[in-house]
Amino acid sequence: MMSKGNETENPLMPVTARGEATRRKILDAAEEVFGELGYYEASISEITRRAGVAQGTYYIYFHSKRTIFEELVTDIGERLRAEMRVAIAGAPDRIEVERRGFRAFFTFVARHRRIYSIVQEAERVAPEAFYAYYHKISQGYVRGLQEAMDDGTIRKLDPEAIAYTLMGIGHFIALRWLIWPPQGGQKVNNDELPESVFESMIEFISNGLSAHIPS
Numbered sequence: 001m002m003s004k005g006n007e008t009e010n011p012l013m014p015v016t017a018r019g020e021a022t023r024r025k026i027l028d029a030a031e032e033v034f035g036e037l038g039y040y041e042a043s044i045s046e047i048t049r050r051a052g053v054a055q056g057t058y059y060i061y062f063h064s065k066r067t068i069f070e071e072l073v074t075d076i077g078e079r080l081r082a083e084m085r086v087a088i089a090g091a092p093d094r095i096e097v098e099r100r101g102f103r104a105f106f107t108f109v110a111r112h113r114r115i116y117s118i119v120q121e122a123e124r125v126a127p128e129a130f131y132a133y134y135h136k137i138s139q140g141y142v143r144g145l146q147e148a149m150d151d152g153t154i155r156k157l158d159p160e161a162i163a164y165t166l167m168g169i170g171h172f173i174a175l176r177w178l179i180w181p182p183q184g185g186q187k188v189n190n191d192e193l194p195e196s197v198f199e200s201m202i203e204f205i206s207n208g209l210s211a212h213i214p215s
Contacts, residue, residue, distance in 0.1 A: 025051045035114020039125045073122045073129040094148035106193045109174045154209040
């Protein structure tokens with residue numbers, strides 16, 4: 001539970017499929033509104049307008065604007081991790097896990113570009129949700145890296161340090177090629193990461209994690 005004064009409480013959870021669909025519509029609308037306007041300019045009335053629901057319906061699922069913002073950050077993290085888990089299932093080794101996982105990450109970001117502004121604003125608006133977002137991503141990363149290190153398939157390094165290093169690589173690659181506007185008049189297809197960029201990144205990661213260090 002995250003709180004600030006009496007403004008926020010746990011989000012109310014739907015108990016039917018129809019209720020979950022309504023909640024999903026409200027969260028999707030909130031992603032648009034917070035991503036476009038920012039937390040302070042966003043309003044519940046604009047979220048409900050875009051979701052096509054009455055304000056009274058909104059309060060069945062969320063107590064306040066802050067509540068839905070916190071829940072949205074959590075929801076984004078859960079959806080991202082779920083897509084990455086599906087993508088890496090059955091990968092034969094850690095390098096292939098990295099390849100599939102990063103591919104899924106960049107695909108997710110290309111579909112949800114507003115997550116960058118939402119998550120970064122959460123550091124100021126809802127810091128507990130912000131830190132939980134990255135902590136939960138890192139937890140799975142650390143476990144997977146530690147397993148691969150124990151198996152001897154990648155180099156033995158500090159798994160948490162490497163997890164955050166790889167997260168940082170993905171973060172700024174996505175910013176440069178999927179979020180930021182083109183630089184110097186260069187045309188960039190923001191619908192997907194350039195394949196040459198992706199392969200260069202994977203080669204760099206593969207060499208850095210390789211258990212076989214060149215002499």
